[in-house]
Amino acid sequence: MDFHFTEDQDALVCALQSILQDHAELPQAERFSYCYFNETLQKILTESGFLDAGHDIGALEAALVVAETAKLPVMVETSATGLVAPMVLAGEKLAGPVALASVRNLEKAHRNLTIAQTMLVDMGDDVAILTIDPAQVEPVNSIYGYPYGRFVTPPDLATARLLVGQGAVLRQWWRVAIAVETAAASMAAIDFTVDYVKQRHVFGKPVGSFQAVKHRLVQCKAYAMATHYLAMRAAWSADPVHADFAACHAQQGVQKLLFDMHQFHGGMGVTTEHMLHFWTYRIRALQAEAGGVYGAAIDIADRLWSDGTQPVNLTSAARSEAA
Amino acid sequence: MINELKHLEGFRQEVRGWLQANLPADWQERMTGASEEEHVAFQKFWFRKMMDGGYGAPHWPAEWGGSGFSFAQQIVLYEEIARAGAPRLILYFIALYHVPATLLAWGTDEQRRRHLPAVLSGDEIWCQGFSEPNAGSDLASLRCRAERRGDHYVVNGQKTWSSNAHHARYCLLLTRTDPTATKTRGISYMILDLQTPGVSLRPIKQITGASHFNEIFLDDVKIPVENLIGPEHGGWAVAQSTLSSERGLTILELAERMRHGFQMLLDAAQSPSPMGGRLIDDDEIRRRLVDIYARIQALRLLVNNMLTRVMEGAGAGVEPSIIKVYYSDLLRDFTDLGVTLGGANAQYLQPVLMGCGNETGNWMQDYLYSWAWTISGGSSEIQRNIIAERALNLPREPKLAGVK
Numbered sequence: 001m002d003f004h005f006t007e008d009q010d011a012l013v014c015a016l017q018s019i020l021q022d023h024a025e026l027p028q029a030e031r032f033s034y035c036y037f038n039e040t041l042q043k044i045l046t047e048s049g050f051l052d053a054g055h056d057i058g059a060l061e062a063a064l065v066v067a068e069t070a071k072l073p074v075m076v077e078t079s080a081t082g083l084v085a086p087m088v089l090a091g092e093k094l095a096g097p098v099a100l101a102s103v104r105n106l107e108k109a110h111r112n113l114t115i116a117q118t119m120l121v122d123m124g125d126d127v128a129i130l131t132i133d134p135a136q137v138e139p140v141n142s143i144y145g146y147p148y149g150r151f152v153t154p155p156d157l158a159t160a161r162l163l164v165g166q167g168a169v170l171r172q173w174w175r176v177a178i179a180v181e182t183a184a185a186s187m188a189a190i191d192f193t194v195d196y197v198k199q200r201h202v203f204g205k206p207v208g209s210f211q212a213v214k215h216r217l218v219q220c221k222a223y224a225m226a227t228h229y230l231a232m233r234a235a236w237s238a239d240p241v242h243a244d245f246a247a248c249h250a251q252q253g254v255q256k257l258l259f260d261m262h263q264f265h266g267g268m269g270v271t272t273e274h275m276l277h278f279w280t281y282r283i284r285a286l287q288a289e290a291g292g293v294y295g296a297a298i299d300i301a302d303r304l305w306s307d308g309t310q311p312v313n314l315t316s317a318a319r320s321e322a323a
Numbered sequence: 324m325i326n327e328l329k330h331l332e333g334f335r336q337e338v339r340g341w342l343q344a345n346l347p348a349d350w351q352e353r354m355t356g357a358s359e360e361e362h363v364a365f366q367k368f369w370f371r372k373m374m375d376g377g378y379g380a381p382h383w384p385a386e387w388g389g390s391g392f393s394f395a396q397q398i399v400l401y402e403e404i405a406r407a408g409a410p411r412l413i414l415y416f417i418a419l420y421h422v423p424a425t426l427l428a429w430g431t432d433e434q435r436r437r438h439l440p441a442v443l444s445g446d447e448i449w450c451q452g453f454s455e456p457n458a459g460s461d462l463a464s465l466r467c468r469a470e471r472r473g474d475h476y477v478v479n480g481q482k483t484w485s486s487n488a489h490h491a492r493y494c495l496l497l498t499r500t501d502p503t504a505t506k507t508r509g510i511s512y513m514i515l516d517l518q519t520p521g522v523s524l525r526p527i528k529q530i531t532g533a534s535h536f537n538e539i540f541l542d543d544v545k546i547p548v549e550n551l552i553g554p555e556h557g558g559w560a561v562a563q564s565t566l567s568s569e570r571g572l573t574i575l576e577l578a579e580r581m582r583h584g585f586q587m588l589l590d591a592a593q594s595p596s597p598m599g600g601r602l603i604d605d606d607e608i609r610r611r612l613v614d615i616y617a618r619i620q621a622l623r624l625l626v627n628n629m630l631t632r633v634m635e636g637a638g639a640g641v642e643p644s645i646i647k648v649y650y651s652d653l654l655r656d657f658t659d660l661g662v663t664l665g666g667a668n669a670q671y672l673q674p675v676l677m678g679c680g681n682e683t684g685n686w687m688q689d690y691l692y693s694w695a696w697t698i699s700g701g702s703s704e705i706q707r708n709i710i711a712e713r714a715l716n717l718p719r720e721p722k723l724a725g726v727k
Contacts, residue, residue, distance in 0.1 A: 212707060267698055
C-alpha cells in the first residue's frame with residue numbers, strides 16, 4: 001500500500017475540496033439542529049461525477065471522496081451511494097442517495113431512509129434492491145447526525161430485484177464505508193477540539209496546555225489515524241478481513257473518543273451549541289451498524305480461525321502483505 | 324458508622340412506612356414525558372408532602388422550620404428515599420442546601436427571616452449565578468461587575484450553566500466589586516431577584532435535547548445593598564460556605580439509587596441476544612455486569628468512609644474529589660452498558676422521566692446525561708489535580724514557557 005496520493009488521486013481530492021469549501025458551512029438556522037442534510041451539495045456531487053469514482057476509477061478513490069465529505073459538519077450521503085453500491089453492483093449506477101439495511105431489522109429505523117431513492121438490503125446470501133417510495137417512509141425523531149426513517153408498511157421483498165450471492169460483498173463494503181466515515185468524522189471532531197482547547201483559557205493558560213488534556217487528545221488522534229489507515233487499506237486491498245478489522249477498530253474506539261471530545265469542550269460539550277455533535281453523533285450512529293463491534297470481531301475470528309485448531313499466524317500474514 | 328445506624332432502626336421503619344403511604348405509586352408513569360409545567364407542579368407537590376411528613380428539610384435547624392435531624396438520621400433518610408425510588412427534589416437543591424448554609428453562616432437576620440421560611444413553603448425556587456463563560460473551573464476569574472451607587476449596586480455581566488433558573492425566583496450571585504484587587508479578594512456575594520428589570524435568561528440546549536441550564540444576562544440590574552451577603556469584597560469566603568454545604572449526602576443518595584438501579588441492567592441482560600440465547604449468556608456482558616456491580620460496592624464503601632469522617636467531626640479531606648471522579652466514571656460506564664444491552668431500540672429518542680435519579684432505563688438519555696457529571700461541580704481533570712496535589716502531595720503542573 002502506497003501512503004502517497006497518485007497524481008489522479010491528488011487531482012480528485014483537490015477538485016472535491018474546492019467544491020466542498022463553498023458548501024461546508026452550516027446555515028445559521030441549522031446551528032442547533034441534530035442533522036443538516038445539504039441537498040444542494042448532494043446534487044452537485046452527483047452531477048459532477050464524484051459519486052461515480054467507485055465505478056470509474058476504483059474503491060480507494062471512492063473512499064477518498066467519502067473521507068473528504070465526512071469531515072464536513074453538513075451531511076451528504078457518499079458512502080453507500082459512492083462506495084458500497086458500486087462495489088456491490090459493478091457497472092450499473094443506482095439512483096441515489098442509497099441507504100443500507102439488513103433484513104433482520106427491516107422494521108426498525110434506518111439511517112438516510114428519508115432522503116434515499118434506493119435501498120440495498122442484506123438478505124444474508126443475497127442483496128435485494130428496493131426503490132424507495134417516499135410515501136411509504138416516515139421520519140424517526142433521533143439525535144444522531146443523520147436523517148432516520150422507518151417504513152410505514154414493510155417493503156415487498158418478494159418482488160424486489162435480487163443480486164444473488166452478493167450479501168457478503170455488501171457487508172464487506174458497508175464495513176469499509178463505516179470505517180472511512182468514522183475516521184474522517186473523528187479527525188474533523190479532533191481538529192475542532194484542538195482549535196477549541198488552544199483558544200479556551202483556564203487559570204491563565206490554554207486548556208490544551210494541560211497534560212490532562214493534551215495526552216488524551218494525542219491518544220484520540222492516534223486512534224483516528226489508525227482507523228483511517230485501516231479503512232484505506234481495506235478499500236485498497238478489497239480483502240474482507242481487512243474490512244472487518246477496519247470496522248472493528250473504528251467501532252471499538254468510538255466510546256472513548258466521543259467522550260473525550262465532549263469532555264474537553266467543558267460545559268459547551270454537553271450542549272448542542274458548539275457544532276461538535278454534528279460529527280460525534282454521526283460517529284455514534286455508525287458504531288451500531290453492520291453487526292457492530294461484536295459482529296465484526298466475530299467475523300474476524302471466524303475468517304482467521306475457522307478450523308478452531310490454532311490461531312492464525314498474524315506475523316506471517318503481515319509479512320506476506322508487506323511483500 | 325454502622326453502629327450509629329443500627330440504633331436508628333425504628334426511625335428507618337418510620338421513614339419507610341411514611342414513604343410507602345405517601346409516595347404516589349404511579350409517579351414515574353406520570354412524570355415520564357411530562358411537560359416542564361407538570362414537572363414543576365409535581366416537584367412542588369412532593370416537596371410540600373415531604374415537609375408535611377417532617378422530611379423535607381432534614382438538615383435544617385428546627386428553629387428555622389427544619390427537622391433538625393442528626394447526621395446519622397439524614398443518612399438513613401436518604402438511603403430510604405433512594406430505596407423507595409422517590410423523586411429527587413432537583414428544583415429545590417440550591418434552595419435547600421446552598422441558601423441555608425450561606426444565610427445561616429453569613430446572612431443578616433432580615434435576610435434569613437425573609438427567605439428561609441419562603442423556601443420551606445415550597446414557593447421560592449433558587450438558582451446559582453456563579454459560573455461565567457470565562458470562569459467555570461477557574462471560578463475566581465469571574466468578571467460580572469457590580470458597582471456601588473448609593474443604596475444599591477448596578478450589575479452588568481453574564482452568568483452561565485445556571486440550572487433551573489427559568490423556574491427560579493432568586494439567584495445566589497457572585498459579582499466583582501473591586502476589579503483592582505487580586506482575583507479572590509474583589510468578589511461580593513448577593514441575592515438577585517430574577518424579576519428585577521435588566522435580567523434576561525436564555526436556555527441552553529443540551530446534547531440530550533433538554534434545556535435545564537440557562538445563561539443569565541444582567542444589564543444595569545439594580546440590587547439593593549441590603550441583598551449583600553457577608554462583607555463587600557468578601558464573597559469568596561461566603562462562596563466556600565455555599566459549596567461545602569451538603570457534606571456528602573447527595574452522593575450517598577446517588578450511590579444508593581445506582582445500587583438499586585443495577586437491577587435494571589440485570590433485567591435488560593435477560594433480553595434475547597442477536598447471536599441466540601440471552602445477552603447475559605455472553606461472557607463479555609457478564610464480565611461488564613460484574614465490573615459495574617463491584618464498582619458500585621466500592622463506591623458505597625468510599626461514601627461510607629467519607630460520611631464516617633464527617634460524623635466524627637474530621638474534615639472530608641479529598642474524599643469528595645475521589646468520590647466525584649469515581650462516581651461520574653462509574654455512571655458513564657453503567658449507562659454505557661445499558662445502551663449496549665438496550666441495542667438499537669435504546670438509541671431512539673424516548674420520553675424522559677422528569678425528576679428522577681441518573682439511571683432510568685432510558686439508556687441513551689441516561690448515557691448522554693452522564694457526560695454532564697464529569698464536568699459539573701468541578702470537572703474530572705480539576706478533581707484529579709486536587710487529588711494529586713493534596714492527597715499525593717505531587718507538585719503542581721509546571722508553568723509553560725511562553726504562557727503567561
